Amino acid sequence: MTHAAIQTRFTQRFQLSTPIALAPMALATGGALAAACAQAGALGLVGGGYGDLAWTQREYTLAHTLLEDDAASHARVGCGFITWKLDENAEALDWVLTQKPCAIMLSFGDPRPYAARIHAAGAQLICQVQRLDQVAQAIEAGAAVIVAQGGEAGGHGANALEGRSTFTLVPEMADYLAAHSPNTLLLAAGGVADGRGLAAALMLGADGALIGSRLWATTESLAASGAKTQATQTSGDGTARSAVFDILRRKNWPAPYDFRAIRNTLHRQLENNMATLQANPDEARADYDAGVKAGDFTRAHATVGEAVGLIVDIPAAQTQIARITQQAQLLLKK
Numbered sequence: 001m002t003h004a005a006i007q008t009r010f011t012q013r014f015q016l017s018t019p020i021a022l023a024p025m026a027l028a029t030g031g032a033l034a035a036a037c038a039q040a041g042a043l044g045l046v047g048g049g050y051g052d053l054a055w056t057q058r059e060y061t062l063a064h065t066l067l068e069d070d071a072a073s074h075a076r077v078g079c080g081f082i083t084w085k086l087d088e089n090a091e092a093l094d095w096v097l098t099q100k101p102c103a104i105m106l107s108f109g110d111p112r113p114y115a116a117r118i119h120a121a122g123a124q125l126i127c128q129v130q131r132l133d134q135v136a137q138a139i140e141a142g143a144a145v146i147v148a149q150g151g152e153a154g155g156h157g158a159n160a161l162e163g164r165s166t167f168t169l170v171p172e173m174a175d176y177l178a179a180h181s182p183n184t185l186l187l188a189a190g191g192v193a194d195g196r197g198l199a200a201a202l203m204l205g206a207d208g209a210l211i212g213s214r215l216w217a218t219t220e221s222l223a224a225s226g227a228k229t230q231a232t233q234t235s236g237d238g239t240a241r242s243a244v245f246d247i248l249r250r251k252n253w254p255a256p257y258d259f260r261a262i263r264n265t266l267h268r269q270l271e272n273n274m275a276t277l278q279a280n281p282d283e284a285r286a287d288y289d290a291g292v293k294a295g296d297f298t299r300a301h302a303t304v305g306e307a308v309g310l311i312v313d314i315p316a317a318q319t320q321i322a323r324i325t326q327q328a329q330l331l332l333k334k
Contacts (some may be wrong), residue, residue: 006198036316048079187207195324
């Protein structure tokens, strides 16, 4: 059995040494980052995201190649997908299931159509939700773990009308699960970037934390180096949640989801003219595309949440996980 620096039901269930899961961030959480997190004793989830089969095969295979001589870490690798995109094409999920992942995480949509095949493959089902009224659906799907995602999170999440704060959502969900599905584990997500956040999540009733932004800003992440640098120079006041970057990136996300990223110059130019942007996006998209090509993050987006103000450097993932774990361990002993 793996010795855990902080032992919870989550570390016991998944044989982890720290109650941390890597968020499966689309196009950022590749095989190298997932493998590094697994080697650090966390759950490493490759970001299958939009279900691109070739990308998923390449990055998931890379994670397994990097861990081929490390059976314990190999057993801590899984994959995550955007559920509503699976409704269009689930071939990437089906391929991953042939690789015997330890877990599959589904976010943003109804997980029930995919539950049977995930369970049949022997994988644990992790379901991310943004509201209490989404939990019953995840329990019906047989979720082993629920991720309670607050609006502080980077990337996609529930919009301002529908979203909740991590600090209030987690304890309410912990109480709900204790009453209705006590064997279902709970992870907190959104705003957890250091040991204080992890310790707080555990005190609020979670079994661990799903961490995105802080592990996005590591050497193994596939995020652009310019975006990572911008994150180290941005405070928590400097992000915004809106549909701006989804429109610019031609991503047709359904309600009630929108996208948090650094509120850069282009976002500020467009955010108060959403109707115009939606009706006539071509000029703004050309500006955005040019920014991406040039690595100009006054126009291109950097996908981080409100915890960006806690990102001060770009370390290796194992170093960052050790920092978080050690700080939380000290705080929980007080």
